[in-house]
Amino acid sequence: MKAARFHGKRDVRVENLPEPDRDTLGPHEVLIRNRFCGICGTDLHEYAAGPIFIPTQPHPYTGAKLPQVLGHEYGGTVIAVGPEVSDVAPGDKVSVQPLVSPRDDYFGRRGLYQLSDKLGIVGLMWPWGGMAEYSVVNDYNVFRMPDSVSDEQAALIEPTAVAVYAADRGGVKPGSSVLVTGAGPIGQLQVLAARAAGASRIFLSDTNDNRLAMARQLLPDVITLNPKSDDVVEAIRDQTEGHVGVDVALECVGAEAALATCIEAVRRQGVVVQVGLHVGKPAVDGFTVTFKDIDVRGSWCYSTLMWPRVASMIGAGILPAEKVVTRRIRLDDVVRDGFEALLSPAGTELKILIDLQ
Template sequence: MKAARFHAKRDVRVEDISEPPAPGPRQVVIRNSFCGICGTDLHEYAAGPIFIPTDPHPYTGAKLPQVLGHEFGGTVVAIGREVTNVKVGDRVSVQPMVSPRDDYFGTRGLYQLSESLAIIGLGWQWGGMAEYALVNDYNVFAMPDFVSDEQAALVEPTAVTVYAAERGGVKPGSSVLVTGAGPIGQLQVLAARAAGATQIFLSDTNDNRLAMARAILPDVITLNPKRDAVADAIRDQTEGHVGVDVALECVGAEAALATCIDAVRRQGVVVQVGLHVGKPAVDGFTVTFKDIDVRGSWCYTTLMWPKVAALIGKGLLPAEKVVTRRIRLDEVVANGFEALLAPAGQELKILIDLR
């Protein structure tokens, strides 16, 4: 079968590899339909390996070369003898976290916090950028008829933003700032609206992406820190001129985090969604003086899939609006990774059509 495998920095190859073996007792083989290119995949391509193990992963044994792709769905073609949650022919979305069920966090249902955590497409032999994938039964959720194959591949990144909105306590009537208008930032705007936010600000230095955001959600208030005093502009437009209730940092940049701390009201909440490469300085005085919460938001809970799929499929969180291009697997480097790295920022979410 064809698969896109990461070998080294800027070395992703579409290769012919063996199809997955017959599934084990609690495993499932799926024929992949669509797979999204994530910002994490992009970081691996541009500067990796970062998360992809060069030595065997201590829990899964996976190592380079790695089949990429953790935002995907497909159709079940084979199941192990003990699998009960899906059947052959089911259309599924993949929840890509692989971890022990019996360690400290696993016994508490907090699988995403396990120290042995691996991610399909980053630390598991199989991934979504291939014709087939072998996964565990707990990694697949059957999709209802009102969720399309494309939407099934968007559940994973959308779950990141739904969880972040929950971490921030976004509720009906909230005012929200999102920093970063990339795919996660755009989905975060939609997740904030789905949670009930009535006033949403989006900050980014790329005017193309800000224009895309306004096309997706016309009443989003866009700001460019190259020419706008973002925090001042937000205070000018919020109730009482105090700032937003919740600020969600979706860049992974020190300046963006500082903007969130500045723009949030006293006793507001800042949620760190983007992953920082370095160790940013944090204005501890302002955190204390404004009596704010600064919270991390790591992935999502593994049981969110039905809820997030329903939000997407019912149109309450139209994640498909962030898709700007669909490509074939053979195009994944030139029209996928390289297109997403282009400085103009004219692409958001690119889906690979594997059908």
């Protein structure tokens, strides 16, 4: 089978690997024929500067290490299941929830699997990934999709779950005013998730005018701001009741300046949610955090139990995640038309899906 494997910085190779053997599946394993796989910002960071998350020594829980089959935003069709699998069957269309962790450690016993110290991720710290024709995962990693969810949408549930969880963490509710910093794929999905949660006024800040224009196509009434030309904080205060700022600010860049903007733009007793991953350790204005009596919260991944909820939101059209897709490519072209295209400073691409069939 063909698979895109990460070997090192700017070294992703499309290689021929042995297909998984359906006759040797473990009791709780599921063999999937992959259909669509998205390229995530995490994949881009690994390609441009890795290995970061991908282990060079065997992962303490999964045993995976370089070279790594990439891809954790994907879905497909079940081909075969282990003898103790009961939730899915061959022929089922599924979406993959990629977090792998113990079921019986401190967090696992509480259903907080994403917080485990031994967390692994399919496509980053697991022998298989979505950027291949086939993959093998645990039964708890697959969720059968309703007929209302297309194959493409099944591959978008993972990044959409990130945005829905962040909106939950921020307490976004009907009538909320919201700022999202960063108009990349997660930022754009965050705008859609905020609207799905009931936000009535949504601001989006980014330095890339192309991506701001894309956001206005996704949600015509989103208020877009470019910090290169706009005073973002003052513009937000001018358009919120009492000149106080937004109820919730969601930082989807992982940049110190964006976090500072969120802290300034949120109203007193508002909530700032850190969604993007910072490369370094940003300075935080602790005085303003205290003086404004605000909450600053992290938002790591998502609850692994969210898949049915997010699938229903997408399938019902409440959160049209498919609108963020700007291109579909072949696996053979993943480096040129995928990674390199997404790294272009022009920012003309947003979410690229790999069509594996």
